[in-house]
Amino acid sequence: MPSKLDQESASDRPSDAKTAFLTRIREAAVRQFAESGYNGTSMRDIGSLVGVHAGSLYVHIKSKEDLLYQIVGEIAESGEAALQLVEASDVGAIDKLRMLARIHLRWSMANPDAAKVFEREWMRLNGAQLAEVQVKRQRWADAVERIIKAGVDDGTFRDMDVALAAVAFRSVLNANYTCDGDPDVDGVTLADEFVDFLFNGWVASEHR
């Protein structure tokens, strides 16, 4: 006689299989969007990767754009959660930025395709979905600027162009997916090196 656990597993199976299939579709989409771009990817391409006809994908997914939204929306969501954690923490600007850099680079080095899609393809969304992601991206950018400004205001950082500093910070964080990844460097090490460049500079102290 099957135990209660077995019965539960059996009744969960169809939904488990569906979830697993959806995950495979999303993983294939991330890979293909990263490789060929959103506009260069068809539902047929994604179907081929998961071994089904494009038509079968529409049972699970409304459209290619909906798939992009699922991918990009979830990343924006996690980014926001991480940001709230960092902003709420009781540390100074240097530590907050280091935390943000570590979280971002650890994630993007583990998920280079997703990072690429999030940076390069989010603007293919439309309407409310585009607006939602745009707002979340802007909030992230604003928070970086706010943290840097707090650092300038409390004298941790020198007086500088805060908006440009925020651009430099964000671009260094996105460096990893444009460079040939060094397999020996992990996300935390990379984050610490990158923020150290920006915080302490390259010039030897005797040359300042």
Added chain:
Amino acid sequence: MPSKLDQESASDRPSDAKTAFLTRIREAAVRQFAESGYNGTSMRDIGSLVGVHAGSLYVHIKSKEDLLYQIVGEIAESGEAALQLVEASDVGAIDKLRMLARIHLRWSMANPDAAKVFEREWMRLNGAQLAEVQVKRQRWADAVERIIKAGVDDGTFRDMDVALAAVAFRSVLNANYTCDGDPDVDGVTLADEFVDFLFNGWVASEHR
């Protein structure tokens, strides 16, 4: 009676018109590749932008890939010329990197679409054209690393991970096309601010 000048102009006209038309095709391609990606752009799209049927483009252009090569190859070429100039100049690492940053950012702020295509679409090339552009991009990256290393060796820069420093430098240089451009900042100002961040750091001197 037409002057000699008029006669020359008349005989030059077909070739002038051809050059002008080719320029329009390339400008349209840059715009469209930047907007929709190389894979998301058809020769028909480019034809529409210049007001001709796709078929008429093939009189002037071998293929969409050839068009990408013309665009990307020329940028790689100019980049290499600028690099040689900078490397040959008799100044230290700081000034060389500042020169590179100024040249790059002045150009990319004036040509944001071309900069985007050069960074994001060059890898759509194939065979010998891909290899050629790849080699030129690598030479640029190597030169940045070489200049930074010289700076470390002569004591201008502190002892640091030169490869990561080069990645940070290159990513900051490419910041401008991922951020919302500030119309009040020109390429030279931006370059000087960005390299100043990397050279001198953000942390106020009394906090070091």
